[in-house]
Amino acid sequence: MMRKTILSLCFVFLHLVSVLSALPASPAAQPDSVAEKIAGLQNRLNEIEKQAAEKAKQEELQALMDRARAMSQEHREEPEIKKFHSGLRQQSALNPNISVGGEFYTAWGKSESELNRSRSETEWGTGQLTLREVELGIESALDPYSRGKVFIGIGPDEAAVEEAYVTWLNCPLNMNLKAGKFKAQFGQLNRYHDHALPQFDRPRMLVRYFGNETLHGTGISGNFLLPSLWAHVNELDLEIFTGGNGYSFTDEGRHNLISSFHLKNYYDLNRSTYLEIGLSGAAGNNDPEEKDESLIFGTDVTVKWQPPGHAKYSGIEWKTECLISNRHLGAGRVKTWGAFSTVQVRTGARTMVSGRLDYSQLPVDSALRERGGALAFDYWQSEFVFIRFQYTVIDRNFDDSDQRFIIHTCWAMGPHRHEVY
Secondary structure, X not given: OHHHHHHHHHHHHHHHHHHHHOOOOOHHHHHHHHHHHHHHHHHHHHHHHHHHHHHHHHHHHHHHHHHHHHHHHHOOOOXXXXXXXXXXXXXXXXXXXXXXXEEEEEEEEOOOOHHHOOOOOOOOOOOOOEEEEEEEEEEEXXXXXXXXXXXXXXXXXXXXXXXXXXXXXXXXXXXXXXEEEEEOOOOXXXXXXXXXXOOOOOOHHHHHHHOOOOOEEEEEEEEEEEOOOOOOEEEEEEEEEEEOOOOOOOOOOOOOEEEEEEXXXXXXXXXXXXXXXXXEEEEEEOOOXXXXXXXXXXXXXXXXXXXXXXXXXOEEEEEEEEEEEEEEEOOEEEEEEEEEEEEEEEOOOOEEEEEEEEEEEEOOEEEEEEEEEEEEEEEEEEOOEEEEEEEEEEEEOOOOOEEEEEEEEEEEEXXXXXXXX
16 A cells, blocks of 8 residues: 555656646756857858858959950951952052142242342242143162162253152162162252252252252262261261262263252250251262362251150251362352341241241352342141242342242142251
8 A cells, every 4th residue: 555655646746747847948048048049149150241242242243354355355356367369450550659749839029130120020029820830759668778769850941850860778888779860968958959948948058059950960979877976866877879960060061060068967856845956068070071170068057946746836947058169260260158137937727937048159250249138937738739929129239139028839740748957
């Protein structure tokens, strides 16, 4: 009996224990459970943020890769497609550059002197439009070592070859060798063609000593680039040719050989200004019998200012040249001289003002002289066409003086344009 009672009590105790274990936890145990849940949520949130950041980085990297791929597709060169051309079509690449330039003018003046008249009565003083010259220029690279140039001048009365020569480049001794008919490298403006002159007419000094056709002939010329000893660039031209024009040197007979030189010294003064100083000389006979000779020496100075980045709209160029002639006449010698100074001022992209002062004695008599000046305004419609308005005064002590107002128009088509030498 006692044993059954003890078993009953044990059964009741176990039942109570099971019932109590099924009851909710006490409030004292709740804070620990809430803290654990908050910590778990915080860890989960950190994990989600980390995953989101990694995903954003992957998306950004993918976007950059897509952009780079698209750009590479845009700049990918198309595959070269070779086309066959017949030999006849390729011959056009050998054609030379051909250019044509024309000059027309009209002038009003009052002098009746024969010295002021040119080839015809209509050229001076009548106000009629007159053809000065049409120039045909042909230029080409003959091969990697040489090039050729031909200039043909067509005037109102005749056509003539002004220059025709071949130049060999990069010869020994830093030399360029030229052979053919050419204008001599004497002073500054002797080589200039008419369309490239700063004024309509040539300075009186050049006209009196070399004529309107300038000092020129047929021969050879060597251009040497010297070591830079006393200047930034030193250049020497040595020339020997047959020619002359009947002014300082004879153009007749077998003894018409002329030798000349020109030494150019170039200095960079600053970023916008340069200086050029030249020395020239020429020697030859002034009569066809090889009895009398002429010696001419000259010096020239050029100063040019062009502001960097603004050269199209402003700039000044000043040229001055002087020569001395020692001419043998019979038993004696005649010493004469001449000079000119010209300045060009660019006043805008299309406008330019220039002026010139002249003085010259005649080569045969130092007592005969000319002096004068010119004032010109140029309007460049484009690099191929310009119109010039010029007023010129010439005073002589051996004939009537001269005053002229000139309207000059010049145009060019082709790559030659208005070349400046």
